[in-house]
Amino acid sequence: MPGGEGVAGAQQSRNRLLALLSAHDRSLILNQSAPVKFEAREVLYHSDDAMPFCYLVESGVISLMTILSDGQPAEVGLVGPEGMVGLSPLMGSNHSPGEAIVQLAGAGQRIRADALKRLFETHEGIRAAILKFVQARTVQISQTVVCNSRHDTQQRVARWLLAVDSRSAGATVTVTQESLAMILGVRRQQVSISAAALQKAGFITYQHGVIEVTDLAGLKSAACECFGVVEREYERLLA
Ligand SMILES: [Zn+2]
Numbered sequence: 001m002p003g004g005e006g007v008a009g010a011q012q013s014r015n016r017l018l019a020l021l022s023a024h025d026r027s028l029i030l031n032q033s034a035p036v037k038f039e040a041r042e043v044l045y046h047s048d049d050a051m052p053f054c055y056l057v058e059s060g061v062i063s064l065m066t067i068l069s070d071g072q073p074a075e076v077g078l079v080g081p082e083g084m085v086g087l088s089p090l091m092g093s094n095h096s097p098g099e100a101i102v103q104l105a106g107a108g109q110r111i112r113a114d115a116l117k118r119l120f121e122t123h124e125g126i127r128a129a130i131l132k133f134v135q136a137r138t139v140q141i142s143q144t145v146v147c148n149s150r151h152d153t154q155q156r157v158a159r160w161l162l163a164v165d166s167r168s169a170g171a172t173v174t175v176t177q178e179s180l181a182m183i184l185g186v187r188r189q190q191v192s193i194s195a196a197a198l199q200k201a202g203f204i205t206y207q208h209g210v211i212e213v214t215d216l217a218g219l220k221s222a223a224c225e226c227f228g229v230v231e232r233e234y235e236r237l238l239a
Contacts, residue, residue: 033109045096054086060106080167089113154194158223
């Protein structure tokens with residue numbers, strides 16, 4: 001497998017962070033990157049792992065989880081083709097604060113964290129683009145905190161489905177009720193009731209752990225404001 005050497009600098013990218021960069025800055029990253037596939041349920045980092053690589057996502061969805069001392073996880077963010085996973089090394093920490101797990105299979109570019117850190121420190125355009133993404137992620141985390149404490153399970157299920165759907169380019173979302181309950185930090189039965197209500201309303205179909213969004217506008221009407229708040233911030237910062 002070639003290591004991405006010689007990738008044309010002018011090449012467009014499906015990754016929005018890379019797309020923000022000048023062709024020159026993009027080639028600096030791509031020339032040191034290698035294509036990578038993300039398999040469903042693959043763990044890119046465990047909690048407290050060393051982080052030798054950063055990942056620029058081109059397709060698929062990565063779930064960022066915080067793991068409590070009793071082993072219980074809860075999702076604190078999602079990253080898709082708009083961004084990257086592995087910010088900590090750029091911020092001066094070499095250990096993962098949580099777990100990064102592939103929620104929806106896809107592909108991207110993998111670059112050594114020390115190589116990207118050097119580019120981050122020496123190239124203003126690269127630094128500015130990544131800092132915009134950091135700001136967008138900060139808003140996403142803040143809104144997740146508020147959402148988890150203020151909004152009901154059905155709104156949160158709808159919010160999560162919209163967030164994944166907006167990153168999945170129409171791919172069918174595969175998630176069991178157990179996984180969704182874990183992601184949202186609620187009981188499985190609450191997820192079951194919420195999914196049934198959303199299905200009854202005609203917004204989704206949900207069979208054998210496979211969810212399809214059948215009415216996007218309807219699903220938006222069932223979600224809390226949080227999805228829109230975060231999406232607007234991403235649009236503003238990463239357009
Ligand atoms: Zn909310």
